Amino acid sequence: MKSFEYIRPNSMGEAFQALGAYDNPFVLAGGTDLLVWMKRDVHVPECVVDLKGIPDLNSIRYEDGFRFGALTTVREVETSLLVREKIPTLCEAAGSLGSVQIRNRATIGGNLCNASPAADMAAILLALDAEVTVASPKGEKMVPLNEFFAGPQQTVLAKEEVLSEITIPTATEACKGVYLKHGPRKAMDIGTVNIAILLDADSESHCCNQIRISLGAVAPTPMRAGEAEALAQGKTLTPEVIREVAETAAGEANPISDFRASADYRRELIKGLVAKGISKILENGRT
Amino acid sequence: MEKKHQIHLIVNGELYDLLVRPNRTLADLIRNDIGLTGTKKGCDQGDCGACTVLANGKVVNSCLVLAVEMDGASVITIEGLQQGHDLHPVQEAFVEKGAIQCGFCTPGMIMTTKALLDENPCPSQADIKHYLEGNLCRCTGYVKIIDAVNKAADLLK
Numbered sequence: 137m138k139s140f141e142y143i144r145p146n147s148m149g150e151a152f153q154a155l156g157a158y159d160n161p162f163v164l165a166g167g168t169d170l171l172v173w174m175k176r177d178v179h180v181p182e183c184v185v186d187l188k189g190i191p192d193l194n195s196i197r198y199e200d201g202f203r204f205g206a207l208t209t210v211r212e213v214e215t216s217l218l219v220r221e222k223i224p225t226l227c228e229a230a231g232s233l234g235s236v237q238i239r240n241r242a243t244i245g246g247n248l249c250n251a252s253p254a255a256d257m258a259a260i261l262l263a264l265d266a267e268v269t270v271a272s273p274k275g276e277k278m279v280p281l282n283e284f285f286a287g288p289q290q291t292v293l294a295k296e297e298v299l300s301e302i303t304i305p306t307a308t309e310a311c312k313g314v315y316l317k318h319g320p321r322k323a324m325d326i327g328t329v330n331i332a333i334l335l336d337a338d339s340e341s342h343c344c345n346q347i348r349i350s351l352g353a354v355a356p357t358p359m360r361a362g363e364a365e366a367l368a369q370g371k372t373l374t375p376e377v378i379r380e381v382a383e384t385a386a387g388e389a390n391p392i393s394d395f396r397a398s399a400d401y402r403r404e405l406i407k408g409l410v411a412k413g414i415s416k417i418l419e420n421g422r423t
Numbered sequence: 424m425e426k427k428h429q430i431h432l433i434v435n436g437e438l439y440d441l442l443v444r445p446n447r448t449l450a451d452l453i454r455n456d457i458g459l460t461g462t463k464k465g466c467d468q469g470d471c472g473a474c475t476v477l478a479n480g481k482v483v484n485s486c487l488v489l490a491v492e493m494d495g496a497s498v499i500t501i502e503g504l505q506q507g508h509d510l511h512p513v514q515e516a517f518v519e520k521g522a523i524q525c526g527f528c529t530p531g532m533i534m535t536t537k538a539l540l541d542e543n544p545c546p547s548q549a550d551i552k553h554y555l556e557g558n559l560c561r562c563t564g565y566v567k568i569i570d571a572v573n574k575a576a577d578l579l580k
Contacts, residue, residue, distance in 0.1 A: 142445035235557020
């Protein structure tokens, strides 16, 4: 790694000062993405600003919906009894990220700010209609997660802005969910295609009351399959309807061909996985 | 030239006072500045687990931790497990079950096993495989490693 200045502010104010004082600063949370980029010289920051000295950025609170501090580790989310009780799919998605060693350091905030289209926490949080709090010297503003990503590895954060909190409204709590991450390995991989589905359907009639479908690694950013969701809304989820929903979702995606898969194969995976995910939720009745 | 930082950390129960560059990883600090070479560098990017250590009770890839982040921390490496001449039960289990071929992945495997059994003294086979996902072995095919984890769980009861 090239050399850099290291600053560990004790407050958000000090963090903003540090970010403002350098041309090319980078925020450090868990380091499991940033340090890899730095070792490859993809990011060469003048200064690394370590947020871990700032109090109150690491907590899991539930008050009419979840509030996660941005520095909450992925492992903390994975093992939280409260999260498992309310949103088990969030635990499932968290548990699919990397390894225990990585999850002990990786943070939700960091996963979102690294902004890989394949980010595991992004896909599920997008389905959960999460919002993020962006803090800056000017104050705080809420940004819906579906407006947070600007492109691969790009967010809307300006230089002196810091993602401080992630909130999840309660609207999806009636849903059961599934997180399907497809790849050549069972672990330690970035998804070829990731699917997060939340579904509230009548257990007898399979009539869809509410559905959220989130797709990862198939577009410049993580995305929701809005047309597929609209198609399913209010319908009875027969195998034919499920197939149509899955095909619609595949049509909404904009995958690239890369070393993991061709764009065509990714579209096929979306069709298969969305159908599989919906069926699984209907069968199990629970995650 | 970037500013160096004075850090204090405990490694295997001993206090170290070191002046480090910001770009020094914990793995390099442990191996080169402290001289404990049991912790290995396999990939240097968090994929193989050979550099696994316990930092404040949690297993981490020391190649992805900056030394400066560990100011005030307590770290345990593979060298910290044995008591004098007595091997830690996890180490004993690995030896007994023939779970060591070249030995390069072994320190990382043992640290992860210890962390697993600290959290979950009676892991299922699925629990074991899931927990050890971040530790790669190119020699053994993992069967004897899993045998060793099971044996270690018995020994620790």
